[in-house]
Structures are given as C-alpha cells and as structure tokens.
Amino acid sequence: MKSLPHGPLMIDVAGLELTDAERERLLHPLIGGVILFKHNYRDPQQLTALCAAIHALREPALPIAIDHEGGRVQRCREGFTHLPPMRRLGELWDADPAAARRAAADLGYLLAAELRACGVDYSFTPVLDLDWGPSGVIGDRAFHANPDAVAELAGALIEGLRAAGMGCCGKHFPGHGWVAADSHLAIPVDERSLADMEPDLTPYRRLKLDGVMPAHVIYPRVDSRPAGFSPVWLEKLRSEFKFDGVIFSDDLSMEGAAFAGNMVQRAEAAWAAGCDMLLICNAPDAVADVLAHWKPAPDPVRAARIARIMPDPASGQDAMRCAAARTVAKSLFA
Numbered sequence: 521m522k523s524l525p526h527g528p529l530m531i532d533v534a535g536l537e538l539t540d541a542e543r544e545r546l547l548h549p550l551i552g553g554v555i556l557f558k559h560n561y562r563d564p565q566q567l568t569a570l571c572a573a574i575h576a577l578r579e580p581a582l583p584i585a586i587d588h589e590g591g592r593v594q595r596c597r598e599g600f601t602h603l604p605p606m607r608r609l610g611e612l613w614d615a616d617p618a619a620a621r622r623a624a625a626d627l628g629y630l631l632a633a634e635l636r637a638c639g640v641d642y643s644f645t646p647v648l649d650l651d652w653g654p655s656g657v658i659g660d661r662a663f664h665a666n667p668d669a670v671a672e673l674a675g676a677l678i679e680g681l682r683a684a685g686m687g688c689c690g691k692h693f694p695g696h697g698w699v700a701a702d703s704h705l706a707i708p709v710d711e712r713s714l715a716d717m718e719p720d721l722t723p724y725r726r727l728k729l730d731g732v733m734p735a736h737v738i739y740p741r742v743d744s745r746p747a748g749f750s751p752v753w754l755e756k757l758r759s760e761f762k763f764d765g766v767i768f769s770d771d772l773s774m775e776g777a778a779f780a781g782n783m784v785q786r787a788e789a790a791w792a793a794g795c796d797m798l799l800i801c802n803a804p805d806a807v808a809d810v811l812a813h814w815k816p817a818p819d820p821v822r823a824a825r826i827a828r829i830m831p832d833p834a835s836g837q838d839a840m841r842c843a844a845a846r847t848v849a850k851s852l853f854a
Contacts, residue, residue, distance in 0.1 A: 523579045526552035526826040528791060528816060530585065530768070530799045531807050535559065536566055538573050546577050548811055552797055552826050553583040556640065557595055564599045564638050571639025583830055585642040588635060590627065591660055600634050601845075603627060604852040606647060609673050610664035612852070617669075621676040623848050628680025630845035633837040636685060641831050643681075644733060644768070646674040648690045648723040649697035657702040667722035675727055685835030687730030687828075689768065693757060694747060695720030696735045703736035703776030707746065710739045724761055730829055731766040732757060734795075736776025745793070749780050754794035766825045769795040773803040784813045796822040 530553035533542045545551065554574050561567055575581040586595050591605025609627070613620035635643060648670060649655070651662035663673045678688045692703075694717060701708035710717075717739070724732070734748035734757075743752040748769045757763045769790040770776070772783060780789040783806040790798050800807050 521576060521579050522547055524549055525818070525820070525823045526580065526582070528552055528796065528798055528819075528822065528826075529787075529807070529810065530555050530583075530797050531804075532557060532801050533560060533570075533574075534804070536562055537570055543577060545807070545811070546574065546582060550811055550814070550816075551582065552823070553585060555799060555801060556584060556586045557802070561596045562598070564596075567596065567638040567640070575639065580827060581830070583641045583826065584639065585644060586635065586640050587645075588631060588640075588643040589645045589647060589661060590631070593661060596635070596638075601630055601849050602853070603631060603849055605660035606663045606673070606677075607651065607660035608852040609677075610651070610662070610669060613664060613669050613673060617672070620673060623852065624673045624676035625680040625683075626841070626845035626848045628677035629684045629838075630680070630842055630849065631677075632681045632684035632686035633842050636831055636835075637837055642687060642689070642731075642829050644689045644691060644731075645681075646677050646688060646690065647692070648674055648727075649692055649695055650720055652697045654700040655697050655702075656700070657704065658697045662697055667719040671723040671726040674723055678727065678729075682832075683835070684837065685832035687765075687831075689731035689733055689766075690724060690727060690729045691733035692735035692737070692747075692770065693724060693732050694735070694739070694753060696737055699737055703770070704774050707776050707779055708735075708737045710737055711741065712739070713741050714739075724757070724763075729763065729765055731768055732763060733768045733770055736770050736774055736779075738779070745789075746776060746779055748777070748795060749786075749789045749793050751793045758794065764825070766796045766829055767794060769798045771799045771801045773801055773806060783807075783810055787814050788816075791816055796825050 527550040590603030699708035
C-alpha cells in the first residue's frame with residue numbers, strides 16, 4: 521500500500537475489476553478518487569471486491585463515489601433496493617409533509633447503508649434543482665418546484681445519509697432546473713437575474729452540505745462562464761453561503777464543459793475557479809493527457825476537504841431500519 525495524499529482528480533475504471541494498468545494509474549499523485557458507473561456493477565459481491573481492491577491501493581484510501589439518487593439515476597440495481605425518483609417524495613409532501621420527511625430520511629439511510637455495505641463511500645446526492653418544468657435531464661430527479669419543500673425533503677434525506685455514516689452532495693449549484701438544454705450534450709444558458717434565481721439558491725442557504733457540484737450552465741447576468749468554471753459563483757458559495765466542504769466539478773468530459781477548451785484546459789479552468797476535485801469520466805485517453813500535462817501545485821487545504829468526505833467508520837447498517845425503509849421505497853412506487 522502506497523502512502524499518498526488525495527489528489528484533485530476523480531476518474532472511473534473500465535469494468536468489473538481493476539486491470540494492472542488501472543492499478544498503476546490510481547497510484548498517480550494527481551488521482552484523488554474513483555467514480556463508479558453501471559458498467560462497474562454486476563452484483564453486491566462483485567462490487568464489494570472491486571471497492572476493496574481500490575481501497576487497498578493507497579493510504580489514505582481513495583474515496584469511491586457513485587451517482588445513486590434513485591429513479592433513473594441508480595447505478596446499482598440487481599441486489600439493491602430500487603429507490604423511487606425524488607419527485608415521489610414531493611408528491612407525498614403535497615399530501616402529508618411530515619410523512620414525506622420521514623420517508624426521505626428512511627430512503628437516505630437505506631441508500632447510504634446499502635452502498636456502504638459494499639464499500640462505496642459517497643453518493644452524489646441529493647439533487648437540489650427545482651422542478652421548474654423545462655428540464656428533461658432533471659425532471660423527476662427534483663423533489664419539487666417549491667424551494668421550501670426541496671430544502672425540507674433534501675434535509676431529511678441528508679439526515680438519513682449521515683445516520684448511515686455517509687456525507688451528501690448538493691447539485692447542481694446554483695440551479696439546473698430552469699433551462700431545457702441538457703449539459704451532457706450542450707452548454708445551457710439561464711438568462712435570469714440573480715434576484716430571479718433566489719428560489720433556486722434557497723436550499724443551498726439552508727442546508728449544511730458536505731459537497732456541492734456546480735452546474736455546467738452559464739448564467740450571463742452573473743458571469744459569462746459556466747458555474748463550475750466561474751470564480752464568481754464559487755467564491756459566492758464560499759463567502760456568502762459559508763460553504764467549506766468539497767466543490768466537485770461536474771464531469772469535465774460533458775459537452776457543457778467544452779466552453780473551457782481541451783481537457784487539460786478544462787482541468788486548469790475548473791481548478792483555478794475553485795473546484796477541489798475534478799471529475800473526468802468515460803474518457804481514459806483524456807485522463808492520460810491531463811496526467812501528463814497538468815501540473816497543479818499541491819494544495820493541502822483542498823486535500824483535507826476531500827479526506828473529510830470519507831464515511832464515518834463507527835456507523836453501521838441497522839437491518840431493521842433498512843427493512844422498514846425498503847417497505848417505504850416500495851410504497852412510493854405504488
């Protein structure tokens with residue numbers, strides 16, 4: 521096991537187990553974490569073995585993250601509870617807010633407990649975008665159109681995550697729900713003023729978050745750069761919102777990041793803007809280019825933030841609470 525501080529890049533691996541080349545790449549000092557996708561999952565036993573192999577490479581261990589929100593964004597399915605889209609909690613909120621809060625906390629606990637049982641450290645959840653209507657890529661991933669409901673339900677889900685030892689990541693700051701374009705395929709532009717965006721900012725003002733992922737969206741009345749490349753937005757997050765957790769770039773291989781140039785330029789721009797950890801997904805050649813040509817100065821403050829997202833080792837999985845939460849999840853599909 522090699523002793524290395526966490527670097528600023530989070531990358532993926534190709535399959536169900538590590539190759540020798542991937543083991544070598546994950547020992548590069550610029551690597552600080554691994555993100556898993558559907559193609560990295562077969563069943564809980566395989567996932568447990570893959571996570572153990574990644575964790576055994578370095579000290580401190582590389583954090584292993586995943587997009588596991590529920591609904592259509594759930595990478596692990598066979599052997600895991602199928603979680604409902606968060607809109608179902610918003611619908612329950614309209615009928616019974618107290619029941620919706622309880623259900624959100626139960627789902628957060630179950631989400632974290634099942635992942636942690638296999639060795640996954642962190643999920644990029646919850647989505648804090650408001651359900652304004654036009655955004656198909658957000659859609660039912662959003663809890664609600666009402667910012668108060670989003671803050672309450674996301675807050676309860678976060679309580680559940682933390683009870684199972686896992687941190688949270690609010691996304692996509694300052695809000696992706698207003699624009700129709702999908703930042704995986706285009707560079708969306710939100711023409712609203714900062715005052716008009718206040719509802720989208722409400723959850724970020726109210727919630728204590730461990731991580732935040734900015735949107736690959738341009739808000740030209742605030743800054744000409746997408747939020748994840750904007751020191752204006754990220755400084756606002758740090759100073760006005762008093763956020764001291766990890767700022768994760770969204771995937772730099774997405775079309776919404778093309779604004780910044782080639783992959784090395786994207787990494788440089790996101791780092792200079794204030795992102796702590798940069799995601800490069802499903803683009804191994806681009807990762808190789810960044811590792812060869814990007815030379816950021818070591819930043820112990822950012823490395824310490826990344827270290828804080830690792831789970832609480834003292835927390836465990838409560839089988840009775842998980843069973844009750846599975847019943848809740850099933851009821852929300854009815």
